Amino acid sequence: MKVLMPYFKRYHVDVTVAMLSVIVLVFATLWQPRLLQVVMTAIIKNDQQTVFREGLLLLGLAALGIAGGIINTVYSARVALGVATDLRLDLYAKIQSFAYADVEKFSASNLVVRMTNDINQVQQIVMAGFQQITRIPLLFIGAFVLAIVTMPEQWWVIIVMMAIILLATWIAVRHMTTYFAETQQDIENVNTVTRENLMGIRVVKSFVQETNEINKFSAASDQLTTVTAKIGYWFSILMPIFFLTANLAVGVAVYLVGQNITTHPSYLAAITSFISYLMQILYAVINGGFLMTFASRAFISIGRIDEVLATKPSMTYVTSDDDKPLTGDISFEHVSFTYPGDSQPTLKDVSFQIAAGSMLGIVGATGSGKTTLAQLIARLYDPDSGQIKIGGVDVREIPEKALRSTVAYVLQRSTLFSGTISANLKQVRPDAQLNHMQWAANVAQASEFIERLPQTYDAPVEERSQNFSGGQKQRLAITRGVIANPEILILDDATSALDARSEKLVQEAMDRDLTSTTTVVIAEKIASIIRADQILVLDDGRLSGTGTHRELLQTNAIYQAIYQTQKAREEGEND
Amino acid sequence: MTDLRNAGKYYWHYLKKYWRGFILSSLLIAFSTWCIVIAPTYLGRAVEELTTYLGQWTNPATRAQASLGSFNQTLIVYILLYVGDAVTIFGASLILARVTAYSTGTMRVGLFRKMQRMQVKYFDTHSDGDILARFTSDLDNIFNAMNQALLEVLLAVAQFIGLLIVMFNQNATMAWVTMASTPIALIIAALVMRKAGTAVNQQQDDIGQLNGYINEQITGQKVLITNGLQHDSLRGFRNYNNQVRKSALTGQIWSGILNPLMQGMSLLNTAIVIFFGSWLALNGSLSKGAALALVVVFVNYAQQYYQPIMSLTSLYSMIQLAITGARRIDEVRDQPDEINPTEGGQPDGIHHELMIDNVRFSYAPGKEILHGVTIKVQRGEMVALVGPTGSGKTTVMNLLNRFYDVDSGQITFDGTDIRTFDLKALRQNVGIVLQEPQLFTGTIADNIRYGEPTASMARVIDAAKQANIHDFIESLPDQYATRVSDEQSVFSAGQKQLMSIARTILTNPRLLILDEATSNVDTVTEAKIQAAMDNVIQGRTSFVIAHRLKTILNADKIVVLKDGAIIEQGNHEALLAENGFYAELYRNQMVFE
Numbered sequence A: 001m002k003v004l005m006p007y008f009k010r011y012h013v014d015v016t017v018a019m020l021s022v023i024v025l026v027f028a029t030l031w032q033p034r035l036l037q038v039v040m041t042a043i044i045k046n047d048q049q050t051v052f053r054e055g056l057l058l059l060g061l062a063a064l065g066i067a068g069g070i071i072n073t074v075y076s077a078r079v080a081l082g083v084a085t086d087l088r089l090d091l092y093a094k095i096q097s098f099a100y101a102d103v104e105k106f107s108a109s110n111l112v113v114r115m116t117n118d119i120n121q122v123q124q125i126v127m128a129g130f131q132q133i134t135r136i137p138l139l140f141i142g143a144f145v146l147a148i149v150t151m152p153e154q155w156w157v158i159i160v161m162m163a164i165i166l167l168a169t170w171i172a173v174r175h176m177t178t179y180f181a182e183t184q185q186d187i188e189n190v191n192t193v194t195r196e197n198l199m200g201i202r203v204v205k206s207f208v209q210e211t212n213e214i215n216k217f218s219a220a221s222d223q224l225t226t227v228t229a230k231i232g233y234w235f236s237i238l239m240p241i242f243f244l245t246a247n248l249a250v251g252v253a254v255y256l257v258g259q260n261i262t263t264h265p266s267y268l269a270a271i272t273s274f275i276s277y278l279m280q281i282l283y284a285v286i287n288g289g290f291l292m293t294f295a296s297r298a299f300i301s302i303g304r305i306d307e308v309l310a311t312k313p314s315m316t317y318v319t320s321d322d323d324k325p326l327t328g329d330i331s332f333e334h335v336s337f338t339y340p341g342d343s344q345p346t347l348k349d350v351s352f353q354i355a356a357g358s359m360l361g362i363v364g365a366t367g368s369g370k371t372t373l374a375q376l377i378a379r380l381y382d383p384d385s386g387q388i389k390i391g392g393v394d395v396r397e398i399p400e401k402a403l404r405s406t407v408a409y410v411l412q413r414s415t416l417f418s419g420t421i422s423a424n425l426k427q428v429r430p431d432a433q434l435n436h437m438q439w440a441a442n443v444a445q446a447s448e449f450i451e452r453l454p455q456t457y458d459a460p461v462e463e464r465s466q467n468f469s470g471g472q473k474q475r476l477a478i479t480r481g482v483i484a485n486p487e488i489l490i491l492d493d494a495t496s497a498l499d500a501r502s503e504k505l506v507q508e509a510m511d512r513d514l515t516s517t518t519t520v521v522i523a524e525k526i527a528s529i530i531r532a533d534q535i536l537v538l539d540d541g542r543l544s545g546t547g548t549h550r551e552l553l554q555t556n557a558i559y560q561a562i563y564q565t566q567k568a569r570e571e572g573e574n575d
Numbered sequence B: 001m002t003d004l005r006n007a008g009k010y011y012w013h014y015l016k017k018y019w020r021g022f023i024l025s026s027l028l029i030a031f032s033t034w035c036i037v038i039a040p041t042y043l044g045r046a047v048e049e050l051t052t053y054l055g056q057w058t059n060p061a062t063r064a065q066a067s068l069g070s071f072n073q074t075l076i077v078y079i080l081l082y083v084g085d086a087v088t089i090f091g092a093s094l095i096l097a098r099v100t101a102y103s104t105g106t107m108r109v110g111l112f113r114k115m116q117r118m119q120v121k122y123f124d125t126h127s128d129g130d131i132l133a134r135f136t137s138d139l140d141n142i143f144n145a146m147n148q149a150l151l152e153v154l155l156a157v158a159q160f161i162g163l164l165i166v167m168f169n170q171n172a173t174m175a176w177v178t179m180a181s182t183p184i185a186l187i188i189a190a191l192v193m194r195k196a197g198t199a200v201n202q203q204q205d206d207i208g209q210l211n212g213y214i215n216e217q218i219t220g221q222k223v224l225i226t227n228g229l230q231h232d233s234l235r236g237f238r239n240y241n242n243q244v245r246k247s248a249l250t251g252q253i254w255s256g257i258l259n260p261l262m263q264g265m266s267l268l269n270t271a272i273v274i275f276f277g278s279w280l281a282l283n284g285s286l287s288k289g290a291a292l293a294l295v296v297v298f299v300n301y302a303q304q305y306y307q308p309i310m311s312l313t314s315l316y317s318m319i320q321l322a323i324t325g326a327r328r329i330d331e332v333r334d335q336p337d338e339i340n341p342t343e344g345g346q347p348d349g350i351h352h353e354l355m356i357d358n359v360r361f362s363y364a365p366g367k368e369i370l371h372g373v374t375i376k377v378q379r380g381e382m383v384a385l386v387g388p389t390g391s392g393k394t395t396v397m398n399l400l401n402r403f404y405d406v407d408s409g410q411i412t413f414d415g416t417d418i419r420t421f422d423l424k425a426l427r428q429n430v431g432i433v434l435q436e437p438q439l440f441t442g443t444i445a446d447n448i449r450y451g452e453p454t455a456s457m458a459r460v461i462d463a464a465k466q467a468n469i470h471d472f473i474e475s476l477p478d479q480y481a482t483r484v485s486d487e488q489s490v491f492s493a494g495q496k497q498l499m500s501i502a503r504t505i506l507t508n509p510r511l512l513i514l515d516e517a518t519s520n521v522d523t524v525t526e527a528k529i530q531a532a533m534d535n536v537i538q539g540r541t542s543f544v545i546a547h548r549l550k551t552i553l554n555a556d557k558i559v560v561l562k563d564g565a566i567i568e569q570g571n572h573e574a575l576l577a578e579n580g581f582y583a584e585l586y587r588n589q590m591v592f593e
Ligand SMILES: Nc1ncnc2c1ncn2[C@@H]1O[C@H](COP(=O)(O)OP(=O)(O)O)[C@@H](O)[C@H]1O
Pocket: A339, A340, A342, A346, A364, A365, A366, A367, A368, A369, A370, A371, A372, A373, B489, B490, B491, B492, B493, B494, B495
């Protein structure tokens, strides 16, 4: 709840209006029976004038009630949506401040549930809360005082009734809290399975695993069903208990009045009003009870949201808005790195240096740590030990903006966002004009297909960029990588889906147009890195050799082995 | 209103099988309503008896006879009636809680089942996050509404009917008067509900879009971080977030004001009864005393008359969310299924030849991708597909196991059009290693035996060995029991491709398709699995797409695809001799000393 306080403060005017309008409502509610009583008496007495006057008053009361109700709804909604929207924004901002490892820790799927379903729980409880929050105590206190005044001896009946109801609510809330926590967890599981099936629908279908996936989903869904059923059962017990308790209280009260009627004959006339006060107390307590149970679901959600909000990003940047790019020199000094949660280091004591404007090639077996090394340059993770410098500055000392404008990283798995091609490009270079886009697309050999699209640069990009072939996606990703003309460009196997000819053209264009850029190229094909000024050969996280193609061909066994597998048949098998 | 009708159909579809539960709970509720209606009369009687007792007691002559016996008895009946009420309501809500939980469970699984039947095209063109919102947001709304509204609806209906009976028994004219404002209330309700319906539809659609945005952005978080786009992403988020705020505010207000409006109507109605009643008392045929007593009674009824309506409208915002939820889920349920012939043939591999016969295909109408592609493959042949990216290689493969269907032309196995085969049987014959590997949450072993969950551990290990990933798996602390998921895998991109290959090897398909299956794998590893792959491919009809031509040198036939048409065809030597597109590709890649 503490988490929400600052948000309520932000909407203190709406909060006040919502609460004040409830007072109007309570006034209308409490006055209406009295007014009716007067009307009835007048009708019996056939006092037309009073009937008419009080009848009109009743209409006025109706208007007041409507006005109060509408104002209350509007302002409660404003508070609820204000709080929910702001909370969601802060949550998203928090997630955007995370290091990649933090996102991995929570998992994308779970973060999405927290941002939508959990926030929605909070929104609903705030809305319901502001419709009830002043009404319940006011009605309760009003009715309680009146009931005690009517029959002072019976105070303990009211207390016992309330005690039972509160006890029942307390027990229920305690049980339901665990169930509500399970519910949110189960919703996450359902979300995870569904999301995976959406992303891997082709795999599911090609392996004809629909039935098994349905079974897997059913298992997750059934857990949710079971928990929600249990919650439902608890609700089923609560309602009858509330009403039975109240009516028992009425019975007991009337019985006691009966036993002592000879000492308090006047109580006979008071029974009816005492009962109606009891009922009003009951309604207040019941509403409060239900609000409590809903609140207990919202508390779970608030806890889950708070868990994200309270997470400190595992990586921080020096605070500075300096976005002046650094020069493109890169140096690794005895760098070792272990992925969070792993026991073995993935990179072991890697050292190398590369001057600005030159080209670095990285080769090595699958899983030898090429991507990992590249990710350290882009500071997706920080090394356990050793030092990485860009432009002579330790990456941990570089302000975020400067780092990002210096290093462009084309990921191994090319990801574009749905929208249009130009929107994707303008994300990294907001001032990009058509000629910039054309220039970048030319370098990446992407203009060839972009310009054949009916809408060229405004062509749509679908979810998962599914409307582009693998190689087109990669070329779009490269276009995005080069458009800002970065000091350092990392291509992580970014041309793997390109045919040799296109790839060669990309290389030639980069040599021609990105002369001052340091390029780090990870590749499987020797042809892709043969011109590199320096090539690193990685072997199980260790640097097995560095040098130019010619040097490595002489000195490095691993490099030779890779080379052997790629030699043309005419040369290698000419015997 | 069409929304309402559709929602009706939707709920009927999922709730009809619980008719026994509904009848039983309706009976229970009828009984409890009876208890509630009767009980106050007992209270009245108890008070009367008490009055009598007091009268007798105060009078010294009758004090000896005075007894609280019958008072106590009446009170016991009163309490028993409420015990009966509590028990029956408990029973009814227990049943309804069960119905609610299990029917939403069925809806959820039903939606997922539907998802599994839908065409690949739908997923290619719709936002994942928006589909997910239907599972997490809309179904949750439906559950909440049913959880609270089902019992209320039944109770309200029972109370309403009970009250109508009681009123018409008393006096038909006054009953009609009491109901006089109903049409106005209905009109107001209809107007408000129409506004609310539109607004809440908009609200949920906006939430779907927001969900889509969040899901896509966080899934691509690596891109955001490495490009320093977090602020940008936040800015985009703000728009969606504010949009939701705006439409949800309208939605909440319209669906929230129905209740106060109906409360006002209730008071208005009371006033009508008072005015008309007093007029009737003056001008009617009844004696004045009787008429006045009648008015008093009916003023009470007028209050009760709106009670059920008010308890329903207080839940209206939830109910509207459930109506909208039904619409959004129906949107998915209305999507076409994959076309599967009834009694489709069961293909049993390829005995003679596979024929891709003058196939034309377009993803979007008017934008043809394949322009009459013809490839003839003999049984056991290995065919390599090469060509620039975007030339349509993956598209051809998408047609072979019918992710999409051809526009014209046909694909045949031994002369039989594959569209006449049972879809699942066809896909069981076709094993495809997709260009983009995808893993599922579970252990490594589960992922390898994905296509055949019952496969023995020995076969899993064998497949992993053939794909050259066994040694790596063994090096992990939990080995084959290591838990992985697509985003949090312990694999590098190349290792993921090897997993994907192992997964396909295990299913031992008749027709094997490798779509750039080793593009992220280093060539040494590739050469190692080549031997294994040669074994797998041996005697099996297969398609191999690869840019590293070394992997396809041994192909029986190489097909060069460019811009959706075949430009060269033949084996390696023949194509080199032709000195065309292929020969240039080959030179570009291979010769470097
Ligand atoms: N996010 C991660 N968490 C844990 N381990 C990882 C992660 N990413 C990669 N690894 C491990 O690190 C090793 C190196 O991976 P990577 O750098 O991607 O290899 P590659 O040389 O193929 O690019 C792999 O064996 C993999 O098991």
